[in-house]
Amino acid sequence: MLGEYAITGGRANEIAASVELGISSGALPPGSVLPPMRELAGRLGVNPNTVAAAYRTLRERGLIDTDGRRGSRVRAKPATLAREAIRLPLPPGVRDVADGNPDAALLPPLADALAAAARRYARRPGQYGDDVVDPDLERLARAAFDADGVPAGPVVLTSGSLDAIERVLAAHLKPGDPVGIEDPGWGSLHDLVPALGLRVVPFALDDDGPRPEGVAAALDKGVRALIVTDRAQNPTGAAVTAGRAAELRELLSRHPHVLVIDDDHGHGIVEQPLHTLAGATRSWAFVRSTAKAYGPDLRLAVLTADRVTADRVAGRHLLGPGWVSHLLQYAVVDLWERGTLDTAAVARSYSERRDALVAALERLGVAARGRSGFNVWVPVADETGAVARLQAAGWAVAPGARFRVDSPPAVRLSVSQLASEDVAELARAVAEAVRPGRGARYV
Numbered sequence: 001m002l003g004e005y006a007i008t009g010g011r012a013n014e015i016a017a018s019v020e021l022g023i024s025s026g027a028l029p030p031g032s033v034l035p036p037m038r039e040l041a042g043r044l045g046v047n048p049n050t051v052a053a054a055y056r057t058l059r060e061r062g063l064i065d066t067d068g069r070r071g072s073r074v075r076a077k078p079a080t081l082a083r084e085a086i087r088l089p090l091p092p093g094v095r096d097v098a099d100g101n102p103d104a105a106l107l108p109p110l111a112d113a114l115a116a117a118a119r120r121y122a123r124r125p126g127q128y129g130d131d132v133v134d135p136d137l138e139r140l141a142r143a144a145f146d147a148d149g150v151p152a153g154p155v156v157l158t159s160g161s162l163d164a165i166e167r168v169l170a171a172h173l174k175p176g177d178p179v180g181i182e183d184p185g186w187g188s189l190h191d192l193v194p195a196l197g198l199r200v201v202p203f204a205l206d207d208d209g210p211r212p213e214g215v216a217a218a219l220d221k222g223v224r225a226l227i228v229t230d231r232a233q234n235p236t237g238a239a240v241t242a243g244r245a246a247e248l249r250e251l252l253s254r255h256p257h258v259l260v261i262d263d264d265h266g267h268g269i270v271e272q273p274l275h276t277l278a279g280a281t282r283s284w285a286f287v288r289s290t291a292k293a294y295g296p297d298l299r300l301a302v303l304t305a306d307r308v309t310a311d312r313v314a315g316r317h318l319l320g321p322g323w324v325s326h327l328l329q330y331a332v333v334d335l336w337e338r339g340t341l342d343t344a345a346v347a348r349s350y351s352e353r354r355d356a357l358v359a360a361l362e363r364l365g366v367a368a369r370g371r372s373g374f375n376v377w378v379p380v381a382d383e384t385g386a387v388a389r390l391q392a393a394g395w396a397v398a399p400g401a402r403f404r405v406d407s408p409p410a411v412r413l414s415v416s417q418l419a420s421e422d423v424a425e426l427a428r429a430v431a432e433a434v435r436p437g438r439g440a441r442y443v
Contacts, residue, residue, distance in 0.1 A: 007035070010046055015054035016061075023063055023074055034064065034072040060175040060197030075194065090396055096417055097426065098398040100234065102269070102374070103416045106349060107295045108340040110331065117330035126326040132314065133157055134329040140336045141288075141302040144267075150286050151279035154310040157324040158317070159299040161265050161289040162188055165227065166196065168285040168305065171312035172259050173198055173224050180218035180226040182210060184377070184403040184410065186234045186263075189227065202405040205233065207371045209240035212247045219251070225259040226252075230274055232266025232292070232373025235403045235412040237354065239266075239372040245275035252280040259283040259309075268293030270372045271347040278304075285309055290332060292373075293341055300328050350374045353415040353423065360427035366434060374416040380434045383409035389433035395426060 005027040009015035022028035034040070037055065041048040055072055058064045066072040090096055138155045146152075158164040169179065175197030181189060183202030193200050201223050203214035210228055218226065228248075231239040240248075252260060260283070262276050267288045278286040285305035290298045303313065317323070335341065354370045361368040361378065370376035380386040380400075387399045390411070400410035411430075418426065 007040060007044070009044065009054070010050075012050050012053035012057065015040075015044070015046075015051060016057040019054070019058055020061070020063060028074050030074050030076045032074045034074070036071055062191070062195030062197065065194075091391070094391060094394055094396050095422070096396045097413045097415070098396045099417055100375070100398070100414055101296060101416060102292050103349070106269075106346045107293075108335060110295065110298070110335075113331040113334040113338075113340070114327075116334040117327045120330045121327055128322075130323075130326070132318070132323040134326060134333060136333045136337075137302075137329045140333065142304075144288075145286070145304055148274040148276070150274075150276055150304060151284070151306075153286075153304040153306060154314070156303040156305070156310050156314045156317070157329070158287075158301050158303055158313075159321070159324060160291060161263055161287050161301050162192060164285070164287040164289075164301050164303045164313075165189065165261055165263065166192055167313045167316060168259070168261055168287075168303070168309060169193075169196060169198065169225060171309055171316065172283060177224040178218075178222055180215065180223040181405075182227070182229060182233065183405040183407045184235055184400060186229070187402040190403070190405065200405060202407070204407065205236065205238050207236075207238050207369060208244040209233075209238050210244070210248060212244075212251055215248060216251055219255050219258065223258065225261065227261045227263065228277055230262050230264045230266070230276060231270045231272050232375075234265075234373070235375050235398070235400070235410075236377040237370035237373050237375050239270065239272040240275045240277075242273075242275050245277060248277055249280040252277065256281050257283075259285075262286045265289045265292055266373050268341060268343050269346050269350055269374070271344075271351055272372045282306065283309055285313075293343070293346065294332070294335060298328065298332070300324055300332055350415065353418055353420060356420065356423045357413065357415055357418070357427060360423055361430060364427055364431035366427070366431050374414055376413045376415065377410055378413065378430060378434065379408055379410045381409065381436065383411065386411055386430075386433045390429055393429040393433065395429050397430075 005022045008018045037051040038048050041051045059066055064072050065075050133155055141155050178199040178201045179193050180201045180203050182205050201218045201221050203218045204211045258281050260277050260281050262278050269292050278284045283306055285303060287301055287303050289301040354374060354376060357376050358368045358370050368376050368378045383400050387397055390397050398412040
């Protein structure tokens with residue numbers, strides 16, 4: 001309910017701004033039901049079409065949802081609410097396995113690479129009109145794509161995977177278009193799609209990647225784009241197998257108009273080979289980030305795509321940021337050319353911890369998923385209760401609600417900050433927290 005908050009305005013943009021202010025200030029918390037359009041129009045003395053236009057703007061900005069007779073309400077995670085703002089503070093003594101950051105001990109040191117970049121920059125400072133993509137970086141990225149069977153295409157740079165996905169979607173889609181995304185899936189992507197005014201169409205996945213029947217159902221609903229994580233899927237750890245990729249490519253061949261985006265953010269931290277869907281349709285994009293393997297603050301992702309998509313993304317990027325810092329590009333070139341990252345050792349470290357946790361949970365009768373990357377997904381009957389009980393036992397886990405649309409409750413455990421000697425203790429705490437019959441009964 002709106003409570004004491006009064007929506008004001010005489011024009012559509014003013015009404016939308018008033019609602020947005022209420023959301024940002026907290027006066028309209030997630031789930032607040034907005035007045036029916038005719039009712040608000042009468043209250044404000046405006047035409048109902050004016051309120052309809054305001055609500056449409058709010059939907060396109062990812063702030064509200066509208067569901068026919070149920071009316072309009074503030075989204076559970078409106079785009080104005082930063083995801084960090086809904087995190088609970090970590091109590092003293094509680095160990096954090098909710099953190100999705102990579103293990104800092106496995107990241108390569110950047111001092112030498114940044115020094116090399118500075119020396120190169122000193123010889124020839126970057127200027128307007130220079131190549132947007134450093135030729136050495138383009139050569140190295142293209143060689144890696146070729147080695148993994150990614151189709152030929154131009155190389156474009158963005159500031160991370162999410163930036164790349166946003167730009168690709170904006171290059172092809174318009175507000176209201178449906179987009180197929182994994183459920184459960186990357187929480188930031190679940191927020192980005194509605195924030196762009198696009199409509200989320202969730203599809204299920206298993207350890208082998210997106211389930212064909214789920215993708216088929218999404219295609220039957222007319223999705224204009226499909227976003228798939230190839231490896232180290234967040235939060236389940238799924239990795240697309242060769243057989244699953246073949247099934248999906250066959251399915252997509254009957255929908256050549258659909259935009260397919262592959263997210264390979266796990267490159268450099270996984271043992272599983274890549275099986276991409278890139279090229280299965282006319283419009284496609286393949287994104288690879290440096291964040292997980294080299295550090296989240298190294299804001300650079302390499303993107304390749306069909307010519308039209310690449311040209312649209314690169315052209316729009318020129319009108320905004322212009323380019324990704326050449327200093328960052330030079331640093332990445334140095335890291336790649338010197339082979340500073342032992343990818344096999346990094347992947348093995350994450351796999352050993354992840355596999356040990358999954359095995360320990362299974363021995364205790366707890367089903368868990370985690371084929372690649374550093375996340376483990378544990379289905380639970382009572383998500384809120386499980387999170388609370390684990391915190392009381394000294395462990396902070398991520399609630400599955402951050403990653404779900406229609407999929408059942410679960411919690412996510414990240415092994416990136418988990419010491420091997422703590423695996424057994426964590427498994428016992430999880431088994432106790434998800435055991436049926438916990439909690440009080442009220443009669």
